[in-house]
Amino acid sequence: MKKLLEIKDLKVNFHTYLGEVQAVRGVSFHVNQGEIVALVGESGCGKSVTAKSIMKLLPTAFSHYKSGEILYHSMDLLKVQEKEMETIRGNEISMIFQDPMTSLNPTSKIGEQIIEGLMKHKKVSKSEAYRKAKELLELVGIPQPEKRMNQYPHEFSGGMRQRVVIAMALVCEPQLIIADEPTTALDVTIQAQILKLIKDLQFKLNTSVILITHDLGVVAEICDRVVVMYAGEVVESGKVEEIFANPSHPYTKGLMKSVPRLDMSRNESLYSIVGSPPNLLHPPNGCAFYSRCEYAMKVCQKHSPNLMEINTTQQTACWLYHPMANPVEKESMGGM
Amino acid sequence: MYTLIKKDEPFISIHHLSKYYHSGKGRQVKAVNNLSFDIYPGETVGLVGESGCGKSTAGKTILRLHEPTRGEVFYKGRNIFDLSRKSLVGLRKEMQIIFQDPYSSLNPRMTVEDLIGEPLDIHKTHKGKQRKDRIIQLLELVGLNHDHLNRYPHEFSGGQRQRIGIARALALNPKFIVCDEPISALDVSIQAQIVNLLKELQEKLGLTYLFIAHDLSMVKYISDRILVMYLGHMVELASSEALCNDPLHPYSQALLSAVPVPEPHSKREKIELNGEIPSPIDPPSGCVFRTRCKHAASICTEKQPEWKEVKKGHFTACHLYK
Ligand SMILES: Nc1ncnc2c1ncn2[C@@H]1O[C@H](COP(=O)(O)OP(=O)(O)OP(=O)(O)O)[C@@H](O)[C@H]1O
Ligand SMILES: Nc1ncnc2c1ncn2[C@@H]1O[C@H](COP(=O)(O)OP(=O)(O)OP(=O)(O)O)[C@@H](O)[C@H]1O
Ligand SMILES: [Mg+2]
Numbered sequence: 001m002k003k004l005l006e007i008k009d010l011k012v013n014f015h016t017y018l019g020e021v022q023a024v025r026g027v028s029f030h031v032n033q034g035e036i037v038a039l040v041g042e043s044g045c046g047k048s049v050t051a052k053s054i055m056k057l058l059p060t061a062f063s064h065y066k067s068g069e070i071l072y073h074s075m076d077l078l079k080v081q082e083k084e085m086e087t088i089r090g091n092e093i094s095m096i097f098q099d100p101m102t103s104l105n106p107t108s109k110i111g112e113q114i115i116e117g118l119m120k121h122k123k124v125s126k127s128e129a130y131r132k133a134k135e136l137l138e139l140v141g142i143p144q145p146e147k148r149m150n151q152y153p154h155e156f157s158g159g160m161r162q163r164v165v166i167a168m169a170l171v172c173e174p175q176l177i178i179a180d181e182p183t184t185a186l187d188v189t190i191q192a193q194i195l196k197l198i199k200d201l202q203f204k205l206n207t208s209v210i211l212i213t214h215d216l217g218v219v220a221e222i223c224d225r226v227v228v229m230y231a232g233e234v235v236e237s238g239k240v241e242e243i244f245a246n247p248s249h250p251y252t253k254g255l256m257k258s259v260p261r262l263d264m265s266r267n268e269s270l271y272s273i274v275g276s277p278p279n280l281l282h283p284p285n286g287c288a289f290y291s292r293c294e295y296a297m298k299v300c301q302k303h304s305p306n307l308m309e310i311n312t313t314q315q316t317a318c319w320l321y322h323p324m325a326n327p328v329e330k331e332s333m334g335g336m
Numbered sequence: 337m338y339t340l341i342k343k344d345e346p347f348i349s350i351h352h353l354s355k356y357y358h359s360g361k362g363r364q365v366k367a368v369n370n371l372s373f374d375i376y377p378g379e380t381v382g383l384v385g386e387s388g389c390g391k392s393t394a395g396k397t398i399l400r401l402h403e404p405t406r407g408e409v410f411y412k413g414r415n416i417f418d419l420s421r422k423s424l425v426g427l428r429k430e431m432q433i434i435f436q437d438p439y440s441s442l443n444p445r446m447t448v449e450d451l452i453g454e455p456l457d458i459h460k461t462h463k464g465k466q467r468k469d470r471i472i473q474l475l476e477l478v479g480l481n482h483d484h485l486n487r488y489p490h491e492f493s494g495g496q497r498q499r500i501g502i503a504r505a506l507a508l509n510p511k512f513i514v515c516d517e518p519i520s521a522l523d524v525s526i527q528a529q530i531v532n533l534l535k536e537l538q539e540k541l542g543l544t545y546l547f548i549a550h551d552l553s554m555v556k557y558i559s560d561r562i563l564v565m566y567l568g569h570m571v572e573l574a575s576s577e578a579l580c581n582d583p584l585h586p587y588s589q590a591l592l593s594a595v596p597v598p599e600p601h602s603k604r605e606k607i608e609l610n611g612e613i614p615s616p617i618d619p620p621s622g623c624v625f626r627t628r629c630k631h632a633a634s635i636c637t638e639k640q641p642e643w644k645e646v647k648k649g650h651f652t653a654c655h656l657y658k
């Protein structure tokens with residue numbers, strides 16, 4: 001399989017008046033051609049910042065890339081000039097944002113916004129763009145697209161706005177779609193339609209997708225591989241079957257246990273991982289999960305673990321999997 | 337143990353509530369049609385349905401953040417739509433909303449301290465050190481801390497912003513909270529924290545919730561009863577167990593089957609809904625769901641199904657049930 005995108009040791013800081021927020025702290029992962037990769041992790045762990053880095057959309061005045069490479073077709077996007085980046089954005093890589101309002105102009109009609117995007121990227125006539133815009137809205141399940149094209153974003157419900165944003169991202173049939181919680185605002189039946197749409201695109205056009213989501217049901221349903229982040233770092237990655245059947249990092253295990261299930265009783269308390277993630281202004285020297293980990297050892301407090309191979313496809317950043325780790329401690333993991 | 341304080345008197349009573357929006361060229365968006373149900377003290381009613389079916393509109397109209405087109409909402413025996421602006425201010429303290437969208441609902445130019453302090457200032461409940469203590473207490477309640485006081489919304493992740501919204505809603509010790517998809521933007525472990533938190537607060541403070549969501553596994557977990565809406569209409573209402581184990585309406589059945597299961601390669605069958613969602617500008621005649629319903633018969637085009645109690649406490653509007 002060919003690698004379409006490879007991120008190596010990406011570090012991103014934000015300047016705030018309290019100091020440097022280390023939002024992304026050495027993230028590495030890759031996406032193969034035609035693959036759907038899930039990016040999961042606790043709120044604030046750096047998923048959106050990683051995604052925006054790929055698009056080079058971070059505010060340059062407040063943020064900087066401390067190190068790393070983002071290789072797209074072996075070209076380092078971090079070294080590409082803004083002008084060239086503009087043609088990559090939308091044409092080759094497009095992003096569906098977590099917040100649909102940031103991608104929509106509140107003062108302009110929905111139809112105009114899609115038509116404008118089409119004419120800019122596809123160089124088609126206005127009437128052709130109109131026809132295509134209508135088609136795209138139908139594709140994402142907006143009823144009466146002709147009427148809807150004449151309305152403004154605020155006249156759409158949250159979910160409908162998100163579908164418009166998805167339609168806009170699909171305009172140019174990009175090679176890589178970065179979808180930042182694209183279905184979070186949608187109900188399950190529409191979510192099922194959108195996921196099918198993403199899956200279809202991947203199948204038909206061999207599109208690669210980075211899907212940021214916190215819904216592990218969605219991950220299980222359409223993703224090939226999973227990258228788990230915690231406090232700005234990758235703590236585990238592997239094939240979707242591996243992560244669900246055999247989560248290895250204690251954070252991933254906790255995440256799996258927090259999933260509510262339809263067959264759960266209302267009287268049970270939901271499992272949640274106690275404590276909160278570290279302050280990224282002053283991240284700890286050791287493992288970032290140390291203070292919340294049920295299996296923490298001495299070494300964890302002092303030294304941050306690197307990714308270790310569990311097998312050729314699954315990796316985890318946890319001292320418990322170090323070849324020299326005490327086997328008794330490994331044993332106790334089974335009971336989680 | 338989580339107990340249901342179901343007194344006979346409803347806490348909030350919604351009678352034939354409708355809300356239409358004007359949408360240019362004399363067209364009307366029939367966002368909410370003829371909603372009638374009661375919410376009992378200390379109860380959580382879950383409100384679910386397709387995107388655009390009118391859940392947020394219903395929630396906001398029940399709080400009179402929107403004026404209704406028709407209908408009444410009784411709170412403490414009074415129709416809130418008859419209240420003067422002045423009495424409405426008092427009502428605002430008791431009834432709060434946590435907004436769906438953690439981005440646009442927070443003023444980007446205000447710090448966290450001011451955002452959470454704002455309701456305290458408007459209602460003049462806390463001053464000086466007391467105010468600051470209360471703000472820190474609220475931050476801690478939602479899993480943030482005093483380090484965050486002087487930061488602005490854009491410096492937070494989506495989930496963190498939602499927690500700021502929750503802290504704001506809790507500031508005045510409300511009795512009733514409309515939670516408009518408060519956890520949709522959060523990851524599962526924080527969802528669990530927030531839901532446990534909302535349940536804990538409910539027990540401690542005797543809160544009553546209208547909990548809007550589209551994640552049925554979470555709604556089932558937090559709600560005593562669940563109301564399902566479709567295209568502005570109520571289609572089913574039952575206890576959450578009955579609704580999830582024995583859904584009657586074909587739409588509820590599809591909704592349940594579409595919940596993604598956290599198991600790769602699961603073989604579970606999904607009921608796929610065909611056709612597109614009709615527009616609330618021009619809803620179908622008869623039953624609003626008929627264009628996507630596999631059981632649709634001629635009567636469904638002709639006649640709007642009545643709202644009936646099919647089993648004890650289990651209501652639905654569908655011609656399949658006589
Ligand atoms: N403009 C900014 N200034 C300062 N800090 C920021 C800024 N943007 C993001 N951060 C911080 O960077 C970290 C990562 O944020 P990010 O938005 O990537 O989280 P996320 O994983 O996408 O979370 P969520 O699931 O809640 O969307 C957070 O701690 C956040 O507070
Ligand atoms: N201010 C407005 N003007 C005109 N139409 C509106 C307005 N607000 C909402 N609508 C329309 O009313 C209907 C119901 O919208 P509402 O936001 O209540 O849906 P919802 O069920 O909360 O959806 P979601 O799950 O996507 O948030 C939609 O068709 C929407 O387009
Ligand atoms: Mg994010």
Ligand SMILES: [Mg+2]
Nearest residue numbers: 158391392436
């Ligand atoms: Mg809504």
